[in-house]
Amino acid sequence: MTALLRASGLTKRYGGLLACNDFALAVMPGSLHALIGPNGAGKSTAIGLLAGEIAADAGDITFDGNDITQVAIPARVKRGLTRSFQITSVLPQFTALENVAIVAQIRAGHSFCFWRDARDDRRLTDPARAMLDRVGLGPRAAILAADLAHGEQRQLELAMALMTGARMLLLDEPMAGLGQSESQDMTALLAALKGRVTILLVEHDMDAVAALADRVSVMVSGRVIAEGSFADMQSDPAVREAYLGEAG
Amino acid sequence: MVEAIRRRLVIASTALLMLALPLVADRLAMPDLVALGTQVAIYAVAAVGLDLLIGYTGLSSFGHAGFFGLGGYVVGILAFHAADGSLFLGVVPGATAAWIAWPAAILISALAALAIGALSLRTSGVSFIMITLAFAQMLFYLFVSIKTYGGDDGLGFRRRNALPWINPRDDVAFYYVCLAVLALVLAACHRLVRSRFGIVLLGIKQNERRMAAIGLDGGRYKLAVFTLAGAIAGLAGALQANLLRFVSPDMLHWTMSGDFMVMVVLGGVGTLVGPVFGAAAMVLLQSWLTQWTEHWMIVMGPVLVAVILLTRRGIWGALAGRR
Numbered sequence: 001m002t003a004l005l006r007a008s009g010l011t012k013r014y015g016g017l018l019a020c021n022d023f024a025l026a027v028m029p030g031s032l033h034a035l036i037g038p039n040g041a042g043k044s045t046a047i048g049l050l051a052g053e054i055a056a057d058a059g060d061i062t063f064d065g066n067d068i069t070q071v072a073i074p075a076r077v078k079r080g081l082t083r084s085f086q087i088t089s090v091l092p093q094f095t096a097l098e099n100v101a102i103v104a105q106i107r108a109g110h111s112f113c114f115w116r117d118a119r120d121d122r123r124l125t126d127p128a129r130a131m132l133d134r135v136g137l138g139p140r141a142a143i144l145a146a147d148l149a150h151g152e153q154r155q156l157e158l159a160m161a162l163m164t165g166a167r168m169l170l171l172d173e174p175m176a177g178l179g180q181s182e183s184q185d186m187t188a189l190l191a192a193l194k195g196r197v198t199i200l201l202v203e204h205d206m207d208a209v210a211a212l213a214d215r216v217s218v219m220v221s222g223r224v225i226a227e228g229s230f231a232d233m234q235s236d237p238a239v240r241e242a243y244l245g246e247a248g
Numbered sequence: 249m250v251e252a253i254r255r256r257l258v259i260a261s262t263a264l265l266m267l268a269l270p271l272v273a274d275r276l277a278m279p280d281l282v283a284l285g286t287q288v289a290i291y292a293v294a295a296v297g298l299d300l301l302i303g304y305t306g307l308s309s310f311g312h313a314g315f316f317g318l319g320g321y322v323v324g325i326l327a328f329h330a331a332d333g334s335l336f337l338g339v340v341p342g343a344t345a346a347w348i349a350w351p352a353a354i355l356i357s358a359l360a361a362l363a364i365g366a367l368s369l370r371t372s373g374v375s376f377i378m379i380t381l382a383f384a385q386m387l388f389y390l391f392v393s394i395k396t397y398g399g400d401d402g403l404g405f406r407r408r409n410a411l412p413w414i415n416p417r418d419d420v421a422f423y424y425v426c427l428a429v430l431a432l433v434l435a436a437c438h439r440l441v442r443s444r445f446g447i448v449l450l451g452i453k454q455n456e457r458r459m460a461a462i463g464l465d466g467g468r469y470k471l472a473v474f475t476l477a478g479a480i481a482g483l484a485g486a487l488q489a490n491l492l493r494f495v496s497p498d499m500l501h502w503t504m505s506g507d508f509m510v511m512v513v514l515g516g517v518g519t520l521v522g523p524v525f526g527a528a529a530m531v532l533l534q535s536w537l538t539q540w541t542e543h544w545m546i547v548m549g550p551v552l553v554a555v556i557l558l559t560r561r562g563i564w565g566a567l568a569g570r571r
């Protein structure tokens with residue numbers, strides 16, 4: 001089987017710092033692939049490069065067999081590659097429903113429609129409502145995103161990413177800032193998605209990684225130093241050293 | 249619910265007052281009120297357009313007067329060439345009919361906004377404010393330097409543009425024309441901000457990075473709304489030229505851009521009707537205060553600060569309750 005997403009030689013330099021250094025990764029279709037590593041390893045930079053938000057200094061990215069290295073973010077989203085953010089990123093003055101409906105609108109094509117009221121367009125709100133139900137936010141549809149609890153905002157972000165029709169999600173620490181029970185809810189949500197959407201999961205929560213990941217890549221100082229099953233990584237001496245016994 | 253009724257009441261009574269203004273002016277024997285009302289309506293048209301940028305897209309353009317003045321000059325220059333039968337650039341004949349001059353003003357301002365927007369929108373934040381200011385100042389100096397059209401002194405013309413069934417010398421009729429234009433612009437913008445296009449603008453204002461991540465190419469929408477706001481300012485400029493039968497570089501000066509921003513902020517950012525109240529407050533305060541002192545800004549400044557600090561959404565927020 002060939003990889004859905006493949007990166008090779010990805011490099012990003014910030015001044016003297018190599019945030020990504022000859023970064024290579026292959027994510028198999030249908031798998032949940034975890035990318036872990038200590039703070040500052042370059043995980044978010046890698047996500048930014050893969051999503052098209054950051055321009056690489058060197059390297060190639062292929063998605064579904066096509067070279068997308070030079071493809072802009074919106075076009076990557078149209079091909080089915082969507083990211084989420086480490087720091088919660090929603091539209092605070094829109095309700096939960098509006099946050100998802102606007103994604104449905106963008107997916108439906110251009111928005112150069114100046115006259116018809118779009119706020120209660122059932123073609124947008126119906127699928128948005130269904131998506132909110134799917135992530136467990138159905139009852140909170142009418143609440144402003146700014147007034148949602150942090151855990152709910154993270155669920156909303158996932159709903160927005162899914163609403164793009166993504167075949168592959170790049171999730172940057174979806175559990176960041178969540179309490180234990182909220183983390184478990186999010187883990188259950190991702191477990192339900194697993195297999196239907198290919199996922200690259202950046203996460204510090206090792207319980208979640210252990211429960212979810214088919215494969216784990218460990219990133220240190222801008223490059224992947226080891227890859228295998230979660231158990232393999234736990235016993236890998238290089239990984240143990242990188243984490244200084246912190247995890248693993 | 250109560251707030252919705254209150255909002256409608258405020259809008260209805262304001263509309264009534266504006267419709268009845270010529271009668272009131274007549275009764276009070278204050279004919280100047282009609283000219284003031286016309287000025288309010290014209291500035292309001294431009295300010296509503298600017299609110300699309302500031303209040304709905306998060307684009308703080310400091311060059312709005314550039315498009316306002318450009319629209320005015322299109323009317324002035326066409327009138328100038330019509331008067332002596334000469335040709336603009338040796339090809340374009342002059343015109344005095346509104347149905348030619350006003351669409352021409354809108355078109356030229358829109359094209360200028362398209363070009364200036366295409367360059368300015370590569371930046372954001374403070375850089376965007378400065379670059380729009382710089383482009384408007386370039387237009388200002390351009391008209392200062394064209395001696396054919398009066399340079400510094402500006403350019404006067406004898407008659408307002410001809411409209412069917414309307415006597416161009418009738419100030420009250422012209423007031424109602426401006427009022428009708430304002431009503432049309434408000435109604436169109438009201439629909440616009442609730443359309444798919446408007447929703448995308450609100451999304452860009454709240455979190456542009458997020459909008460890109462869900463697949464939006466935001467640049468096209470920002471350029472479209474910048475062009476639209478420029479076109480609306482051009483229309484307002486055409487009306488302004490007709491009100492005074494005179495255009496001058498003052499229309500394009502950066503202080504005029506600042507005044508438009510003040511109208512939007514004073515009236516209520518992101519409310520569309522707010523800027524109408526902002527324009528009224530600005531014009532009335534200016535006309536009353538200049539009777540006492542030429543340094544009317546000394547009073548205007550503190551008023552602005554007080555309104556911003558004490559209300560959530562400017563005058564409109566105070567009148568209609570917060571939303």
Ligand SMILES: Nc1ncnc2c1ncn2[C@@H]1O[C@H](COP(=O)(O)OP(=O)(O)OP(=O)(O)O)[C@@H](O)[C@H]1O
Binds near residue numbers: 043046
């Ligand atoms: N825009 C930037 N300019 C300069 N340096 C940056 C920039 N973005 C990231 N860096 C640096 O690059 C390195 C990698 O950062 P990155 O955010 O990718 O790490 P991370 O693995 O996601 O860390 P964390 O687990 O804390 O989220 C860090 O040293 C960071 O300070």
Ligand SMILES: [Mg+2]
Binds near residue numbers: 044045086
């Ligand atoms: Mg990170």
